[in-house]
Amino acid sequence: MSGVHELQTTRTGWYVAEVAETRRETPTAARISLDVAGWPGNLPGQHLDVRLTAPDGYTATRSYSIASSGDGERVVLAVDRLPDGEVSPFLVDEVRPGDRLEVHGPLGAFFVWRPPAAGATGRPVQLIAGGSGVVPLVAMARAHAEAGDPTPFKLLYSVRTPEDVFFAAELESARRGPAPLEVDLVYTRRAPAGSTSTVGRITRDRLASAVIDAEAAPTVYVCGSTGFVERVAGWLIELGHRQTAIRTERYGGT
Numbered sequence: 690m691s692g693v694h695e696l697q698t699t700r701t702g703w704y705v706a707e708v709a710e711t712r713r714e715t716p717t718a719a720r721i722s723l724d725v726a727g728w729p730g731n732l733p734g735q736h737l738d739v740r741l742t743a744p745d746g747y748t749a750t751r752s753y754s755i756a757s758s759g760d761g762e763r764v765v766l767a768v769d770r771l772p773d774g775e776v777s778p779f780l781v782d783e784v785r786p787g788d789r790l791e792v793h794g795p796l797g798a799f800f801v802w803r804p805p806a807a808g809a810t811g812r813p814v815q816l817i818a819g820g821s822g823v824v825p826l827v828a829m830a831r832a833h834a835e836a837g838d839p840t841p842f843k844l845l846y847s848v849r850t851p852e853d854v855f856f857a858a859e860l861e862s863a864r865r866g867p868a869p870l871e872v873d874l875v876y877t878r879r880a881p882a883g884s885t886s887t888v889g890r891i892t893r894d895r896l897a898s899a900v901i902d903a904e905a906a907p908t909v910y911v912c913g914s915t916g917f918v919e920r921v922a923g924w925l926i927e928l929g930h931r932q933t934a935i936r937t938e939r940y941g942g943t
């Protein structure tokens with residue numbers, strides 16, 4: 690995919706986003722910060738569509754979660770490269786500051802977290818991510834920290850290796866903040882040196898021991914590949930979590 694540099698106009702409902710900054714997020718992923726003139730702001734958990742247009746007019750559109758939230762025209766994405774993918778290798782390896790992309794959004798009304806009203810107590814929140822599925826959950830964790838919300842927040846995060854953790858510094862600061870985020874990492878291929886954690890995919894038992902108990906009635910946000918989300922959501926139901934309290938975002942794949 691190429692031709693993004695030739696983009697001149699925005700079509701109805703779409704914004705022109707200028708790439709402000711790119712950086713390596715993990716060995717296979719990039720963080721892309723966009724300046725989107727006229728962006729209306731977004732809630733933690735929402736996503737947008739990115740549309741690329743080739744010189745011959747061919748377009749490809751993909752959805753990406755937004756790691757930032759609130760007002761302002763700076764929008765932060767993190768994209769993992771899928772080998773043989775059409776769009777993600779371009780976004781991870783080719784996009785440079787100054788390039789322009791088309792974006793549409795913010796999208797999504799159900800997979801969002803809002804801080805409780807002043808003086809109110811929110812429900813506990815359990816976040817569960819596989820790989821890049823942590824992106825919208827990072828926006829929620831940041832908003833929770835910024836709101837100083839005392840509601841318990843926990844993250845169970847499955848990644849291949851320690852180097853594959855997205856937003857590691859942000860998660861660490863949320864973990865040490867005044868409204869601490871409890872972070873539980875599950876490594877599927879390699880744990881940090883010296884760690885005694887078991888290496889392997891999340892199992893039903895591991896999930897049961899890590900997540901907020903169903904009796905505490907948490908809202909649970911699950912995000913990642915479709916296979917990961919469906920497996921985890923099925924186990925949550927078996928563990929007694931109410932279907933209506935489980936919010937899912939499926940990225941595709943198995």
Ligand SMILES: Cc1cc2nc3c(=O)[nH]c(=O)nc-3n(C[C@H](O)[C@H](O)[C@H](O)COP(=O)(O)OP(=O)(O)OC[C@H]3O[C@@H](n4cnc5c(N)ncnc54)[C@H](O)[C@@H]3O)c2cc1C
Pocket residue numbers: 736751752753754755767768769770771772773774775776777778821824825913914915938939940941942943
């Ligand atoms: C609401 C939403 C939010 C998303 N947010 C993010 C995000 O924040 N970061 C991010 O990196 N991706 C995110 N995705 C996934 C993203 O939209 C693309 O699907 C992904 O970048 C692959 O696009 P591609 O064109 O490179 O691959 P394609 O050319 O579309 O697909 C290549 C191959 O990979 C398979 N595949 C597609 N998606 C996945 C997947 N997620 N896991 C495994 N295999 C897959 C396809 O079946 C196909 O075989 C999100 C998806 C949705 C629906």
